[in-house]
Amino acid sequence: MRCPKCHEFLYVKEYARNLNVCPKCGHHGRVPAGERVAMLLDPDSFAEIDGHLRPTDPLGFACNDKKYAERLEEAHRSSGLAEAVLCGTGTIHSHAVVLAVLDFSFLGASMGSVVGEKVTRAIERAAEEGKPFVAISASGGARMHEGILSLMQMAKTANALAKLGSHGILFISILTDPTTGGVMASFASLGDIVIGEPGATVGFAGARVIEQVTRQKLPGGFQTSEFALEHGMLDLVVPRKQLRDTLGLLLSLYSGA
Numbered sequence: 001m002r003c004p005k006c007h008e009f010l011y012v013k014e015y016a017r018n019l020n021v022c023p024k025c026g027h028h029g030r031v032p033a034g035e036r037v038a039m040l041l042d043p044d045s046f047a048e049i050d051g052h053l054r055p056t057d058p059l060g061f062a063c064n065d066k067k068y069a070e071r072l073e074e075a076h077r078s079s080g081l082a083e084a085v086l087c088g089t090g091t092i093h094s095h096a097v098v099l100a101v102l103d104f105s106f107l108g109a110s111m112g113s114v115v116g117e118k119v120t121r122a123i124e125r126a127a128e129e130g131k132p133f134v135a136i137s138a139s140g141g142a143r144m145h146e147g148i149l150s151l152m153q154m155a156k157t158a159n160a161l162a163k164l165g166s167h168g169i170l171f172i173s174i175l176t177d178p179t180t181g182g183v184m185a186s187f188a189s190l191g192d193i194v195i196g197e198p199g200a201t202v203g204f205a206g207a208r209v210i211e212q213v214t215r216q217k218l219p220g221g222f223q224t225s226e227f228a229l230e231h232g233m234l235d236l237v238v239p240r241k242q243l244r245d246t247l248g249l250l251l252s253l254y255s256g257a
């Protein structure tokens with residue numbers, strides 16, 4: 001394969017062993033939700049929750065002569081997933097957590113009713129069981145095919161997090177490339193601790209859109225994790241190799257407190 005950033009040829013197995021990070025330039029590639037769970041959780045500790053929830057087509061939506069229902073079926077076939085988020089319980093360095101992992105390969109990990117519902121249920125479970133909530137986001141934003149029902153999920157997830165916060169329970173939000181739109185503007189940016197992966201695009205609207213609308217040139221590195229860290233929007237930028245140990249440390253500090 002070729003690295004999408006430095007265009008060097010890489011051995012697929014070497015790339016996978018390196019957690020989908022280019023060994024030549026350090027570019028952090030995308031990671032399917034199942035692989036992400038394996039990278040972060042203790043072996044065999046993951047138990048999926050709400051895996052039975054399936055999206056529907058409440059608006060009978062079609063775009064460019066393609067029905068939403070057909071797009072869902074295609075996304076299901078190509079990704080092997082029922083929806084764009086995988087939720088469950090598990091442990092990290094023996095600390096119990098509730099986890100939500102978005103998968104960009106399913107319709108750009110856009111947030112429709114089911115993604116919002118699964119994330120909300122995961123947060124509610126964290127509140128009920130007194131376990132920290134960890135979200136690993138990647139998203140193009142709210143899912144246009146479900147219109148206002150998608151936008152409602154922003155308020156719903158944010159409301160569930162407010163309740164989690166009122167219980168004094170920790171929420172760690174991890175932003176991976178790209179985390180944008182309605183997901184960034186709701187639960188993903190509401191972490192008690194917000195961590196970005198190196199070089200990830202994080203922000204609301206894309207840089208090109210902002211330049212077109214404002215007719216202003218944006219500064220270099222705009223909407224990367226590093227830029228967001230420098231401007232106080234992130235707490236940490238952590239390379240993927242150190243992410244599991246960093247989470248373990250934060251969870252042990254939290255449990256000690």
Ligand SMILES: [Zn+2]
Nearest residue numbers: 003006022025
């Ligand atoms: Zn590279």
